[in-house]
Amino acid sequence: MTPPSRRTAGPPKRLSSRTSVPSITRRFLTQAECETIAQRAAELVKADSSLRLLVDTWWSAELRWARNRISLSSERRDNDLTIVRSLPGASAEVKTNQLDDASLEGASREAERELHGARVDPEDLMEPPPRFDYLKPAIWSEETFQLPMPDCAKAAIAAVAPAERAGMLSAGYIEVRAAAFAAIDTRFSRTLYAPYTTAQCSMTVRDPRGTGSGWAGLSSYDWGRIDCQSLAARALEKCLASRNPVAIEPGRYTVVLEPQAVHELVQHVIRALGRPAAELPSSADPFHLRGVDSKLGLKVIDERVTIGHDPMHPDLGVLPFTVEGEPTLPVTWIDRGVLTNLAYSRSYALQWLHENSPATLRMAYHMSGGASTVDDLVRSTRRGLLVTRFSNVRLIDDAALLLTGVTRDGLWLIEDGKVSKAVKNLRFVESPLFVLNAIDELGMPERVFSPGAPAIVPSLKARDFSFTTIIDAV
């Protein structure tokens, strides 16, 4: 992890003057600058109560195109400061993006006034947080940080070219971001600072007559790991193959879900992995069993599936600490189908487990798979549907984790081990837990498009996936 140094000359300028507005010439604030701002804010507030500063400082370059033409090219930067003032048992926060003394003092005063009406929260007590050992995950890419804007434009032009040559319309989005998150507690002299980069590229290629659509996308912390041209080729290929779809009867089908489609279902399982909710009596949580018991230790999905997260995995890096300063640690949520862990806070860990470490829930995850490719999965299917991805997925029942949504950007009928024809999009009503219990075969895990929360997910073939309605939209 290299600290940001672009366009810098010498040490950061001291910002402690009461009237000066810091002149930020870098893409985002350094740790020293964040600490100086916190120090200034602490000097400006009168009372000796706690002051915490959360700084989300970022630079972002984005490029958008539609109908084969670039429609937006921007470079933005901002500093989002959250000033938190606390009394024992209560805290209040105010956000600002102004770094001058008057704004810092105004925001601090505003937080104090908010504090007067704050409810007592027993977890918000001014106990010194313990010192944790934080991991150092791979979340910083110098190449991404140094990426010149023209390179983004070149990538976009290269992505548009094949679609244009084929007479199709391409639309897409590229974003590269370099940022840092800092959590500074002046009372306990604790500074946590982590710089990180993110990059994403996604595009849709559509038939000008509106009869076919293909999509491809990928995200990573490292721009070098995203091959825009192969994404463009894939989106175009899907678009061409999905033209002139035919209607089929909705019902239960065997489905071959591409990794992106699996991710759009499984991320709802990840979101539901909270332990306190699962142990609440009469809880409508999918992992609630009965009384105060969760389904921990019980088999909840197919035994071929393991779901977990290791922040040190080169493709699954996330910030090493939470807003509260708690560490992100490796965790296995579901081990060979058995629910082995549910997320909980440090407060829960202390109260119930006599431990000091939380099981922090990050949306990043890894799902195990097999050795088959999507083509292998198709070949072994007598009749079924091949799904590129889902869209507008919504939760309709908590207890069963029942979801609804529509297929999008490519749905094909599989007959006798071959993709036979494109079919019109379908609405589904299904639970990912049901899907993960009806797996026929698992494909190879691969990175998917999931900005901010990296995921590695396999394709899979599942039985009896429930489609309810034909959707005419392409």
Next chain:
Amino acid sequence: MVMTTACVGELRDGRAATRRRCRGRTALAVLLIASMARAASAQTLFPSPAGAPAFGRYDLEMCMGAVTRIRNSAQWNTRYDTLTAAELLLMADPPAVAQVARQCVGNRAVLQLPPGQRLTRLQVLLAAQADSVFRTELNSWATSMASSIARAKLLISVLQNAVLDRSAASAHPARLGLAEALTQQLDSIGSAALYYRTIAYNDLLLAADQVGDTATYRRVLARAMPTYRAYLAVDSVQQNAAGQLFFAVMQVWTPRWRELMDSLRARGPAHYLTVLSRMQGELASAAHMSASDSVAWVQGARRWVGQSAPALTADYWVGRTDSTATLPQRGKITLVAFVDDRCRGSCDPYPFYAMLRRLKRRYGGALEIVLVANTWGFFRLRPPLEPEAEANVLGWYFLNYLRIPAILAVDETPFVTRAAPDRRRFYQHSTVREAYSDTDPKHQNQWSPSGLNMTTLVAPDGHILYHELLGGNSPEQDLDRLIAAVVDYQRQHPGHLS
């Protein structure tokens, strides 16, 4: 700004005289705008009152904020006792509120409050002791109401939130006379406001009882009873047990409270317990529902009263100089309070702790306070603790940080641990907590055992005089009266209860 625009028009005319005059007026306008901008900037930055002009928006905001805080002082009074001086700087003390309120009224700034803040305006007037302005303002507001029901709602709202606001009592005393006048105003509305009249009488009677104004209590009760009866006679009113019990308490219990205390003061705990038992019977009879849940609850909660207090044992004692004597100690009044530092209950009972401090301050060596706490393996968000370390932390927390002048008994809480992957600890009741709890064990929740702030007052002869399961703010008055009576009895009959 208008002046500047006009000058621009005149300057366009090119007349020299006007130009000269306008230069002067423009400069004046610029100065005016600059001073307004400075004032606006000052308002944004919220300078301290010392540096601000004689009166400003800051003061008014501070006043409004303070009044709001007093209204919500269930939250804020909780903190007054435990905050450091530096933290107190963040908020106005109640006396400062009265001062600022007077300033607001004196500068007529209170009239700047927006129409939606009319109730706040009345609260500010009360805090400033401007009762006559308050009456005028209220009458003007009441007459603007469209219907008699709306007027009744307004009056009851003002009565509850301003005139008899218990939490505001620290800033201004409850106005019983004013409240009585408001109830008369409500009476004049007639049967349309019957429901609101009963509420008004309830509040006024409770306030009168609380401040010990017997004359007002008796006078208002005589006026209230026909209203209660009329209300209960209305077909649509459900004849619920709780309502009947409440009216029975008003008739039987509260007027005779002093008589009960006199018996304790003059004839000692044994006689007091006899009279108390008789009164409980009368209460049940007056409520005509001896079998109802409510009366059963009243009797159940007082089941322990009159029994011998179980001996207190503990794994760790903190703040105890004499480790051999059995507690509760004979010859001393002992207040046994079960406390807990966990969950929301750890913040809510700050007033309860303040009550303990006040009682100890009043009765000194005559009263022994024993806090009973349990170990839970953690303290707030600190890393896990072993029982002995936790007992020390609890001792620091209750005796030093919360400054409760008491002895702390800490019991190790027995627990069972579930096998992996669950791994949770499930706590059970400790011996002392079990001994002092009158709740059926099968109804007790493992995580939140009943008895948080459970308070038991033990007479010097070892008999339980008072047992309150719910805790909170309410028992102070009862405890104060009981302890005062026992102390008087002990003074008149030295050595009699040892």
